[in-house]
Amino acid sequence: MKLLAFPLLVSLSLLTAAAQAEEVRVYSGRHYNTDRQSYKAFSDQTGIKVRLIEASGISLVERLKREGSNTKADVIILVDAARINNAAKAGLFQSINSPKLNSEVPARYRDPGNRWFGIARRVRAIIINPNQVNPSQVQTYAQLASPDLKGKVCLRNRKNVYNQSLVADQLAIRGEVKTKAWLKGLISNVSQPYFPGDIALIRAVAQGKCGVGVVNHYYLARMRAGINGTKDQKLGNQVKIVMPNPAHVNISAAAVSKYAKNKSAAVKLIEFLASPNGSRGIAGPTFEFPLTGVGGSTYLKGMTKFTPDNVSISQLSALNPKAIQLMAQAGWQ
Ligand SMILES: [Fe+2]
Secondary structure, X not given: OHHHHHHHHHHHHHHHHHHHHOEEEEEEOOOOOOHHHHHHHHHHHHOOEEEEEEOOHHHHHHHHHHHHHHOOOOEEEEEOHHHHHHHHHOOOEEOOOOHHHHHHOOHHHEOOOOOOEEEEEEEEEEEEOOOOOOHHHOOOOHHHHOHHHOOOEEOEOOOOHHXXXXXXXXXXXXXXXXXXXXXXXXXXXXXXXXXXXXXXXXXXXXXXXXXXXXXXXXXHHHHHOOOOOHHHHHHHHHOEEEOOOOEOEEEEEEEEEOOOOOHHHHHHHHHHHHXXXXXXXXXXXXXXXXXXXXXXXXXXXXXXXXXXXXXXXXXXXXXXXXXXXXXXXXXXX
């Protein structure tokens, strides 16, 4: 009896260990239910279970800092260049060596130190009320500063990372002197209070409270798809969208937690999400763009023809403090 019990106990504990090893815990700053479909596809393919903990970007980083080595996070997913790189600089990630990621994620969409990798892309686009502004007048970010748009430009507030990254992008392309002049012109065109979110801004443009606004493209696609209800769908169809050429592209990115308990599964999940199929899977339902190509949703009509500018995600994050400083100086509230 004893002879039998021993191997049984050993194999039971091995089984338990194996079961524990087959789970990867994800802390995500993305608030999209549809991401769960991608995690399920990963689980179906690999047998590794994904346990998801969602929180908004900043609180998630604060939480990781607080938890330190006690964290349960294996994979961390965040949106925006500055946010992901600030977390990297805070020592929350570990660098990973994955030939698959290095070949499948374009260099500009990953950390030169291999601490984070892009999984989906978004464009900061211009939306226009055609009754107030002729879309041919505003084809670039630079034209948002044109005196013709006096009183017609609406912006999200300065705290928002998306606009900080847009200003960082302009700093990288045009340098400080031109960016300062651009910000001065842009802010002098603003007459409405600064908006708390991209959707509120799209509504205001559609309702004619503003002539022009700047938003991430997928918010408009979501409205047009009816995800926020028929009222927003109608408003979404009343505005025009311009994908500036060249376009400022930002990312959602994934990283392995410094204290990951299951590093190999974490790397596998990131490889899955950043692969051509995985990236299409994560980007499709949220109307983001995959790392390469644009996806095929009809609600992306008018948004799929864009040429990304040459600014890398790590450049955007390096210029973030300067961008915030110049925005404050220009009176961006
Ligand atoms: Fe967003």
